[in-house]
Amino acid sequence: MTSDPTNEQIADQLALFAMLLELAETSPFAVRAYARAAELVRAAPTSVAELVRSGQVRDLQGIGPSIETRLRELVETGEIAELRALERDLHPALVGYGRGLGLTAKRMLGIARDLDISSIPDFQRAVASGRLQEAAGVGPVAESRIRAAMAERPRSSRALTVDRSRALADSIASSLGGVVAGGARRYCELSGGVAVVCCAEEPQDVQRRFEALPAVVAVLERGERRAVGLTVDGVPVTLVVAESASFGTELLRATGSEEYVQALEPLPDAPNEESLYDKLGLPFCPPELRERAGAHPPDGLVEIAQIRGDLHCHTTWSDGRATVREMALSAQERGYEYLAICDHTPNVKVVPGLTSDALRRQGEEIAEVNEQLAPFRILRGVECDIRADGELDVEDELLDELDWVQLSLHAGQRRSRSELTRIVGAAMRHPAVRALSHPTGRILNHRPENALDLDEIYSVARETGVAVEVNGLASRLDLSATHVTEALAGGVELVVNSDAHSTRGLGAMEFAVATARKGGATTASIRNCRRLEELGSTRR
Numbered sequence: 001m002t003s004d005p006t007n008e009q010i011a012d013q014l015a016l017f018a019m020l021l022e023l024a025e026t027s028p029f030a031v032r033a034y035a036r037a038a039e040l041v042r043a044a045p046t047s048v049a050e051l052v053r054s055g056q057v058r059d060l061q062g063i064g065p066s067i068e069t070r071l072r073e074l075v076e077t078g079e080i081a082e083l084r085a086l087e088r089d090l091h092p093a094l095v096g097y098g099r100g101l102g103l104t105a106k107r108m109l110g111i112a113r114d115l116d117i118s119s120i121p122d123f124q125r126a127v128a129s130g131r132l133q134e135a136a137g138v139g140p141v142a143e144s145r146i147r148a149a150m151a152e153r154p155r156s157s158r159a160l161t162v163d164r165s166r167a168l169a170d171s172i173a174s175s176l177g178g179v180v181a182g183g184a185r186r187y188c189e190l191s192g193g194v195a196v197v198c199c200a201e202e203p204q205d206v207q208r209r210f211e212a213l214p215a216v217v218a219v220l221e222r223g224e225r226r227a228v229g230l231t232v233d234g235v236p237v238t239l240v241v242a243e244s245a246s247f248g249t250e251l252l253r254a255t256g257s258e259e260y261v262q263a264l265e266p267l268p269d270a271p272n273e274e275s276l277y278d279k280l281g282l283p284f285c286p287p288e289l290r291e292r293a294g295a296h297p298p299d300g301l302v303e304i305a306q307i308r309g310d311l312h313c314h315t316t317w318s319d320g321r322a323t324v325r326e327m328a329l330s331a332q333e334r335g336y337e338y339l340a341i342c343d344h345t346p347n348v349k350v351v352p353g354l355t356s357d358a359l360r361r362q363g364e365e366i367a368e369v370n371e372q373l374a375p376f377r378i379l380r381g382v383e384c385d386i387r388a389d390g391e392l393d394v395e396d397e398l399l400d401e402l403d404w405v406q407l408s409l410h411a412g413q414r415r416s417r418s419e420l421t422r423i424v425g426a427a428m429r430h431p432a433v434r435a436l437s438h439p440t441g442r443i444l445n446h447r448p449e450n451a452l453d454l455d456e457i458y459s460v461a462r463e464t465g466v467a468v469e470v471n472g473l474a475s476r477l478d479l480s481a482t483h484v485t486e487a488l489a490g491g492v493e494l495v496v497n498s499d500a501h502s503t504r505g506l507g508a509m510e511f512a513v514a515t516a517r518k519g520g521a522t523t524a525s526i527r528n529c530r531r532l533e534e535l536g537s538t539r540r
């Protein structure tokens with residue numbers, strides 16, 4: 001680098017270092033430290049290179065002596081020697097390509113070693129010449145599977161959750177001066193790849209910068225205005241470089257979905273999406289809704305600015321990383337009027353749960369902070385577990401004292417549909433319960449939905465006035481957008497919550513609102529779009 005690297009360039013190098021350290025099976029603590037440092041540098045409001053040169057970079061929380069040494073090396077020499085060595089030894093392009101074919105990093109590196117290859121073209125030639133079975137552990141079945149995968153476009157073996165797809169796409173778009181497109185822009189719960197659209201009359205410079213990005217370890221396709229790269233995790237990254245006169249058109253095409261776009265073709269050229277919709281004679285359709293042909297927004301579609309409070313977050317009293325006061329201050333900074341502290345109860349065995357005594361002591365702390373932060377209001381709440389016998393995990397006398405009771409089921413996922421529905425429905429009828437948290441219990445990429453009969457649950461929700469949650473944790477998004485649509489059709493009220501376990505975690509409200517929007521939720525259908533006095537306390 002001939003001049004000081006930008007924060008974006010430094011962050012890219014640290015992020016790549018973290019990925020390669022993980023690939024090298026280094027200490028997970030080191031991997032996390034470099035990944036966090038990359039995020040910190042990317043968000044820093046001042047030049048990190050200048051902080052390094054002035055000896056002040058340690059003032060950034062999270063930058064320790066080891067990372068400071070790497071940063072100084074990068075700023076003074078233009079590279080990190082160990083990073084270059086890892087790139088030579090670990091063949092990140094091959095690893096990324098292998099992951100896109102469904103091979104683990106260890107398997108791909110083993111094949112590379114056995115076949116004495118170090119690049120994607122080497123690998124492709126080895127397969128074409130029939131040498132693949134010379135590698136240990138590769139028989140006819142494995143070779144056939146690899147050949148079949150190569151015949152298709154590589155894709156990530158595990159789809160990206162929305163937080164990961166948007167973070168990756170945002171990083172690449174920021175580096176190139178482009179705009180996020182694809183499933184990440186539509187807030188899809190899972191994406192097999194990401195896409196970015198840039199605007200340039202001459203595309204060559206953008207494409208060169210794209211190919212030089214540390215996040216892009218290989219380029220699989222090159223066209224005049226389009227390229228497909230690959231990350232070390234095997235995630236395909238599509239770049240579109242549009243002319244200014246057709247930028248809006250190409251952005252809509254790259255955003256998708258395919259079904260939505262095909263129904264609008266042939267598309268006229270337009271410099272932005274707003275003018276494109278004008279030319280089509282259609283109202284603007286937010287990206288979240290562009291999943292099916294002919295989609296259009298309902299009147300009053302909820303906006304994140306209309307959320308007045310978060311009704312589900314955790315603190316250090318259970319498994320959170322911030323205090324009551326810290327969570328409240330962060331919620332205030334987001335413009336909220338109220339925040340419900342809903343820590344766990346003891347039946348959740350895998351995390352600390354609050355006993356009745358602890359809940360009362362927490363209530364005293366909440367009262368003190370409320371005095372300090374008025375008129376902002378912290379609601380005394382709880383994420384009350386349903387025990388195996390169907391009873392609530394907090395006694396009635398204490399439930400009556402609380403402002404907000406979220407009901408949750410963290411065990412018994414394998415129960416029968418009828419049994420699961422019976423105990424959840426009975427618990428919802430308790431007069432203190434205000435909302436049902438993450439109803440289906442799914443964990444994306446890990447655990448499917450439970451057998452709960454949602455139609456019956458919606459019926460109980462209408463009967464009791466219990467709201468059903470859209471949980472913003474990217475691994476949950478529960479209710480899903482499809483279930484949101486069904487719940488609204490069933491006349492059910494929603495709450496959109498972050499389920500935050502840190503001050504930063506409050507940002508997951510973005511994903512809860514986006515999921516509710518995908519399902520067609522309006523401001524009127526979401527309880528925490530209301531003022532505190534309209535929210536009420538218990539149902540008694």
